[in-house]
Amino acid sequence: MPVTLKEVAELAGVSTSAVSRTFTEGASVSAKMRAKVHAAAEQLGYAPNVLASGLSTGRTKLIGLISNNFHNPIFLEVFDRFTRGLQERGLRPLIVNLTEETDPFNSVRLLRQYSVDGVIVASSTLPPAFALAFRQAGMPVVHTFGRRSAHPEVDVIGIDNVACGAQARRTLIERGYRRIAFLGGPEQATSTQDRLKGFLRGRADGVTVSYSFADAYSFEAGRDEMTRLLQSEDAEAFFCADDVLSIGAIAALRGAGRRVPQDVGIIGLNDMEMAGWESIDLTTIHQPISAIIEASIDRVIALLGDPRARPQSQVLSCRLVERGTLRRRDGPQDT
Amino acid sequence: MPVTLKEVAELAGVSTSAVSRTFTEGASVSAKMRAKVHAAAEQLGYAPNVLASGLSTGRTKLIGLISNNFHNPIFLEVFDRFTRGLQERGLRPLIVNLTEETDPFNSVRLLRQYSVDGVIVASSTLPPAFALAFRQAGMPVVHTFGRRSAHPEVDVIGIDNVACGAQARRTLIERGYRRIAFLGGPEQATSTQDRLKGFLRGRADGVTVSYSFADAYSFEAGRDEMTRLLQSEDAEAFFCADDVLSIGAIAALRGAGRRVPQDVGIIGLNDMEMAGWESIDLTTIHQPISAIIEASIDRVIALLGDPRARPQSQVLSCRLVERGTLRRRDGPQDT
DNA sequence: CGCCATATTGCAACCGGTTGCAAAGGGGGT
DNA sequence: ACCCCCTTTGCAACCGGTTGCAATATGGCG
Secondary structure: OOOOHHHHHHHHOOOHHHHHHHOOOOOOOOHHHHHHHHHHHHHHOOOOOHHHHHHHHOOOOEEEEEEOOOOOOHHHHHHHHHHHHHHHOOOEEEEEEOOOOOOOHHHHHHHHHOOOOEEEEEOOOOOHHHHHHHHHOOOOEEEEOOOOOOOOOOEEEEEOHHHHHHHHHHHHHHOOOOEEEEEEOOOOOHHHHHHHHHHHOOOOOOOEEEEEEOOOOOHHHHHHHHHHHOOOOOOOEEEEOOHHHHHHHHHHHHHOOOOOOOOOEEEEEEOOHHHHOOOOOOOEEEOOHHHHHHHHHHHHHHHHHOOOOOOOEEEEOOEEEOOOOOOOOOOOOOO | OOOOHHHHHHHHOOOHHHHHHHOOOOOOOOHHHHHHHHHHHHHHOOOOOHHHHHHHHOOOOEEEEEEOOOOOOHHHHHHHHHHHHHHHOOOEEEEEEOOOOOOOHHHHHHHHHOOOOEEEEEOOOOOHHHHHHHHHOOOOEEEEOOOOOOOOOOEEEEEOHHHHHHHHHHHHHHOOOOEEEEEEOOOOOHHHHHHHHHHHOOOOOOOEEEEEEOOOOOHHHHHHHHHHHOOOOOOOEEEEOOHHHHHHHHHHHHHOOOOOOOOOEEEEEEOOHHHHOOOOOOOEEEOOHHHHHHHHHHHHHHHHHOOOOOOOEEEEOOEEEOOOOOOOOOOOOOO
């Protein structure tokens, strides 16, 4: 049913090589030949089969896109950017939805079966070894939202989570909060570990710091953990490791009759679109999602050209976005 | 670098056909042969190349998944379900992110180039002709969230949008609202057209009905349109064609000092996860997303087996989910 | 033990393109 | 018109598997 190169060659009265070359960037074809072939191809509605050509060239223009965060609204933005960015550059994302799994074995096999050109692991909850497995299997890989490192084993692009944790601490203290707490995502997530690390760092200054973890980066998990905390914890302000956790936590607080920000302050991280909605209005640390994703795509493309490039960490900077869930610097808010 | 069938054949000391057959469901291979081949394959870490085999068999196990709703949080659920459901059945989604485009030409070419086995168009804003183009190009196609029809030209799976519109109208009238309005998505979206149609249908009963459209199914669009309406419209209750529109509309209302539900009632459609969050607490009509997606996947698989099956419409039913943005049946709420 | 039907195996062509190599074509200079 | 050199073209092998067909092996039965 679909038109093949051979049919075009016959119609144009030339060899299959000639047709192939007209559709290959930089191949040696005369203008006359090119015109003849294009005419025939046009007439038949021919489009070369990427997968067949991939068999010879070893490039399928397929990029494995692996994630496990399908419950965090931020990932809608992430997917939008990735899929658009990749397709604008002539690449196709092949999605792998990891739900529970953290063992890379199956994913590696899968992506090998589809001979993807490269892999992007977009997750801050998968262990570093996960992305590494792809590199060891010989595939170019970029770990987006991974943990930065001075001597990374795979390319990593993201933010400095330790610095973000420190910034959150600093912000809360500046606002006059003295009993502050960290509400993390899964304890195994490198992003949570690092944000906590930064949050704990610093002089005591008469400040009480505590922390705990939610099961996942999700609304439910945030709400559940805050509900649990309400029985014992009495922090004045929380740094939630993610916006959606913050929103869940706020729901629990309000459900228990605590006002935000008058009784309890909340600061999140990500600045997802929704954080700016009036009903949410979350003070948060902005993570430059678009820039991170652009950089990830650029990097994976660079790796396609030079697969043995030395892995590097790219760190993009974050900034505070002031909204309505933290009291102002100048002391307690009026009720 | 990757292990090929030929290497396995050599190691096992058998023909390549034998190896191929051991990995082919239902092929004729003796137990002894199978064991020998498996041993060799195991040792080498062999996994057959799906794309190469697709070249001969004509099946790539790739399913094109086309959507243009990357700004509606409901699509996070949609992607999660689709990607999981497909991969559980051994298929891989190949995502196409349509942003502005409504011309199927490029998408058809693209998916042909990747010789996908089938296509799922997951959108209620694309015209019916879009999905049809794939069928005409010879690909099995399912239009998820498409417009139902007694004699559809392509398989459609979704809800009865006209009935939903009618249910929304009935619900608002039962609650005692007398000036009611429809706030739609894009006017070209079949879902908006049909929901409006159902909403307008029925006796006058001293009820005033009006309607208008937002530019997109998005928070921004809902907020903007409601902001505009606030200058002239004075409906007591709105049926917003989508939850995210509702949330945007509520933001605009509250921003203008109107209370929901005391001053204005809002009912949405979808019942996305977020609609149940305490800060949102949206009364809405539940669309059975999971069931729709399961049915879509089952249907596309059925079509793989029988590509010339007669297209059919599957309609799943919706139900009202009572939350906090509509006053109760028994009259005006206390303030 | 021989015969025949059935199950298993290998050969070789093919899926849709790509590409190294050698042959053919074209242009410029004399 | 001739020669030389650079372009353009076609041939044929190959990418990693699949599969129809014929050859071979196996098993059952008399």
